[in-house]
Amino acid sequence: MFDYHTHQIVAQGGFFNAVTRADWEKIAAAPDPMMPCFGLHPWHAQGVDLGAYAFDLDDWLSRHPSAGVGETGLDGSERWRDSLDAQRNLFHIHLGAAFRHERMLHVHGVRAWPEILEILRERRRCGTLPALLLHAWNGSLEQAREFMDLGAIFSVGLRELSHPKAEARYARLPVDRLFVESDDAPENFPRAVALLSLLRGIA
Numbered sequence: 293m294f295d296y297h298t299h300q301i302v303a304q305g306g307f308f309n310a311v312t313r314a315d316w317e318k319i320a321a322a323p324d325p326m327m328p329c330f331g332l333h334p335w336h337a338q339g340v341d342l343g344a345y346a347f348d349l350d351d352w353l354s355r356h357p358s359a360g361v362g363e364t365g366l367d368g369s370e371r372w373r374d375s376l377d378a379q380r381n382l383f384h385i386h387l388g389a390a391f392r393h394e395r396m397l398h399v400h401g402v403r404a405w406p407e408i409l410e411i412l413r414e415r416r417r418c419g420t421l422p423a424l425l426l427h428a429w430n431g432s433l434e435q436a437r438e439f440m441d442l443g444a445i446f447s448v449g450l451r452e453l454s455h456p457k458a459e460a461r462y463a464r465l466p467v468d469r470l471f472v473e474s475d476d477a478p479e480n481f482p483r484a485v486a487l488l489s490l491l492r493g494i495a
């Protein structure tokens with residue numbers, strides 16, 4: 293089963309997301325069935341030369357026609373909220389690149405889903421919304437429906453699936469919208485797959 297969000301090469305294949313710019317060469321060189329994603333994690337948004345970065349990203353996406361864009365997003369947790377302005381600027385660059393190149397955008401959100409929803413709705417109003425994967429999805433079922441209206445799909449790992457609210461959040465999401473990810477812990481992938489099928493059995 294394909295891994296919808298990972299930062300390592302995994303045997304079953306997966307969306308191989310960049311954390312920093314230094315990851316791109318390694319990601320581009322990963323063998324099939326890994327799917328490269330070029331981006332910059334919101335934790336590293338501070339101090340980026342946005343013009344040079346946008347130019348670089350365009351170039352890499354042009355040369356890798358099957359690559360996605362990620363990881364990106366907004367992290368409003370206490371540790372990262374001081375850099376939210378920089379995170380927003382970078383998020384818009386990633387959104388624009390994903391739309392222009394017709395790629396999927398791989399989105400990280402912590403204490404930021406309402407703001408991300410507003411940004412995405414504005415993009416839809418302007419006709420510039422790319423395809424979306426929301427990773428480590430931990431919002432409510434109602435919130436998920438709002439993102440599904442924008443075409444989003446979701447991925448969850450062992451951490452999300454072990455949460456006390458997991459059944460309420462995930463059991464009723466359509467099978468073609470919710471997928472399993474390993475993020476930083478490939479060893480947890482089989483347990484996450486098993487937990488999700490258990491939840492679906494309950495539904």
Ligand SMILES: [Zn+2]
Nearest residue numbers: 297309363475
């Ligand atoms: Zn990640």
